[in-house]
Amino acid sequence: MSANVPNGTRQWFWMDDLARLLVELGYALSPPLDEWLAMTVAIRAEGEPLTVAKGLLENREGNTVAA
Numbered sequence: 001m002s003a004n005v006p007n008g009t010r011q012w013f014w015m016d017d018l019a020r021l022l023v024e025l026g027y028a029l030s031p032p033l034d035e036w037l038a039m040t041v042a043i044r045a046e047g048e049p050l051t052v053a054k055g056l057l058e059n060r061e062g063n064t065v066a067a
Contacts, residue, residue, distance in 0.1 A: 011044045015039040018053035025050070032060045 019036035021030060045052045 010044050012042045012044055013052055015041050022053050
C-alpha cells in the first residue's frame, strides 16, 4: 500500500491493494473488485486508502457502498 503522506498530498494506490483492503473489511467480491484484483495499475488520488477505495467503488457501481 502507499506510504503515509500529509493530507492534501496526492499519492499512488495500486488497484489490487485497494480491492484486497475492501475484501479484508468484509466487502463481498464483485465484478469491479475482481477486475481490480487482476489489474497491475496504480492511480493517483488524495486521501486515506479506505476512503479512496470506497469512493472508486461507489463511482463504479453508481451507488453507495456499505460493508
